[in-house]
Amino acid sequence: MTSIIYVSSATTPFTNRELAALLSQSREKNARDGITGMLLYKDGTFMQVLEGPPAAIRKQMLSLSRDYRHDALNTLLDQNVESRQFSEWPMAFWNLNTIDPAAVPGYANFENTPLTSPDFQSDPSRAQTLLLTLRDGL
């Protein structure tokens, strides 16, 4: 199993409607391809974890790198894993612009950190912690 975490910046900010369309398209394709994970959106930037069969993940990363709706795609972590951490979700989602920080234990630690912060690049385990914190808040 491969697990990848990346961050990127929306070329233009997504509306709620555009986010909903992206999610329904992604969930359908991910379910077909055996991919699970979580997408975060905050201030025009994304963080996403994708996990699944190596070939499916590589193919999806290629599609993502060609998607004009975002750029500055930066892979934080690319690893082999024994098991999935988002097995129940073809693509879980949080819009962090509208989250109530008090409703998700542990999120307050990250509230003021941009998804594209160098902190996540220098220590990708922080990105993993953020993603798992939000998974547990679902």
Ligand SMILES: Cc1cc2nc3c(=O)[nH]c(=O)nc-3n(C[C@H](O)[C@H](O)[C@H](O)COP(=O)(O)O)c2cc1C
């Ligand atoms: C931030 C972001 C996250 C995305 N996540 C997924 C995803 O999890 N699964 C997916 O199928 N497409 C996702 N997409 C859409 C893909 O970039 C692409 O449009 C889609 O996979 C179809 O690609 P294809 O035309 O190469 O088949 C995402 C796009 C963006 C901008």
